[in-house]
Amino acid sequence: MTQSYSYSSSPSLLLLLIMSALSSPFLIPTSSLFSSKRTHLQTRKSCASIFVASPLKMSISSDSNGPQSRASFSGLAPLEAILFDIDGTLCDSDPIHYYAFRELLQESALQIGFNGGVPITEEFFSQNLSGKHNEDICYVLFPDWDLEKSMKLMDDKEAMFRRLAVEQLKPVNGLHKLCKWIEDRGLKRAAVTNAPRENAELMISILGLSNFFELLVVGSECERAKPFPDPYLKGLQGIKASPNHTIVFEDSASGIRAGVAAGMPVVGVTTRNPETLLMEAGATFLIKDYEDPKLWGALEEQENFAASTATT
Ligand SMILES: *[C@@H]1O[C@H](CO)[C@@H](O)[C@H](O)[C@H]1NC(C)=O
Numbered sequence: 001m002t003q004s005y006s007y008s009s010s011p012s013l014l015l016l017l018i019m020s021a022l023s024s025p026f027l028i029p030t031s032s033l034f035s036s037k038r039t040h041l042q043t044r045k046s047c048a049s050i051f052v053a054s055p056l057k058m059s060i061s062s063d064s065n066g067p068q069s070r071a072s073f074s075g076l077a078p079l080e081a082i083l084f085d086i087d088g089t090l091c092d093s094d095p096i097h098y099y100a101f102r103e104l105l106q107e108s109a110l111q112i113g114f115n116g117g118v119p120i121t122e123e124f125f126s127q128n129l130s131g132k133h134n135e136d137i138c139y140v141l142f143p144d145w146d147l148e149k150s151m152k153l154m155d156d157k158e159a160m161f162r163r164l165a166v167e168q169l170k171p172v173n174g175l176h177k178l179c180k181w182i183e184d185r186g187l188k189r190a191a192v193t194n195a196p197r198e199n200a201e202l203m204i205s206i207l208g209l210s211n212f213f214e215l216l217v218v219g220s221e222c223e224r225a226k227p228f229p230d231p232y233l234k235g236l237q238g239i240k241a242s243p244n245h246t247i248v249f250e251d252s253a254s255g256i257r258a259g260v261a262a263g264m265p266v267v268g269v270t271t272r273n274p275e276t277l278l279m280e281a282g283a284t285f286l287i288k289d290y291e292d293p294k295l296w297g298a299l300e301e302q303e304n305f306a307a308s309t310a311t312t
Pocket residue numbers: 123124125127128
C-alpha cells in the first residue's frame with residue numbers, strides 16, 4: 001500500500017474512500033475513536049497503521065460441514081433454554097480485538113518490544129489469542145513477565161476495545177430475529193463469556209440485549225474459564241435449566257469444548273473460525289449466521305417433535 005490518508009477528512013468520507021480503494025469488508029477509522037489521553041496512538045499516519053485493512057479469514061459456506069453433521073435438535077425437545085457466547089457469536093468483535101492487540105503490542109512508547117516490533121498477523125491472532133481469556137493470553141504473549149504487569153497491559157487493551165466497540169460493533173446477521181423467536185417462546189437465556197465483565201456488559205448493551213439476557217456469566221468469575229465447562233454449568237444453574245433441554249451458540253473451538261463438556265449440543269457459528277476447527281471441537285452442526293436455513297429447519301423440527309410428543 002503506498003497511499004496514505006490524513007486525519008482531516010471526516011471518518012465516514014475517509015471510510016468510503018478507503019473502502020472503494022481496497023474493497024475490504026473490515027476497516028477501522030481511528031481518527032475519531034481515540035480519546036486525547038491516547039494521542040501517542042495517533043502518531044503513525046500510514047494507511048497500514050491507521051486501518052486494519054485486511055479481513056481475518058472468513059469461512060463462508062454453510063453447507064460444507066459434511067453430511068455427518070445433520071442439523072437436528074430433536075433429542076432436546078421440549079427446548080427450555082438458550083446459552084450464548086458473546087464475542088464472535090452475538091457480534092463480530094474479533095477484528096476489533098485484533099486491531100487493539102496489534103496497536104498495543106506495537107506501541108513503542110510502552111517499550112513492549114513484542115516480536116521485535118513486528119506487528120502480529122491475523123493468523124497469529126486467530127491461532128493464539130482469539131477466544132482465550134486474558135490470563136491465558138498473558139502466558140502466550142509474555143511468558144517471562146509477572147502476571148500483574150501483563151494484566152495491566154490487558155486492561156489497556158480492553159479499554160481500547162471498548163472505545164472502538166461503541167462505534168464498530170454490529171450484531172451477527174439474524175441475531176435479533178432469533179432473540180425475538182426465543183422471547184416469543186418464553187425460553188430462558190443467558191450469556192456466557194470469557195470476556196471481562198465490563199466488556200461483556202457494554203457489548204450486550206450496544207446490541208440492545210440488556211433486557212433480553214436474564215444472566216451474564218463471566219469466565220474469570222468462575223473457578224475455571226472456558227474451555228472448561230464451569231461457566232456453562234454456572235449458567236445452567238443460574239437460570240435453572242437442564243443441559244438436556246438447552247442449546248449453546250459458540251464461535252470458537254475453546255467455547256464449543258466448554259459447552260460440550262457441560263453436556264449440551266453446541267451450534268458453531270462460523271463468524272471467523274475455520275469450519276474444521278469447530279467440528280473437531282465437537283459442534284453439533286455449523287451455521288453461517290442466524291439467517292441460516294439450517295438453524296431454522298432444526299428449530300422448527302424440534303418444535304414439531306415437542307408438539308407431537310406432547311399430544312401422545
Ligand atoms: C502461535 O504461537 C506459537 C508459539 O508462540 C507460534 O509458534 C506460532 O507460530 C503462532 N501461530 C501463528 C499463526 O503465528
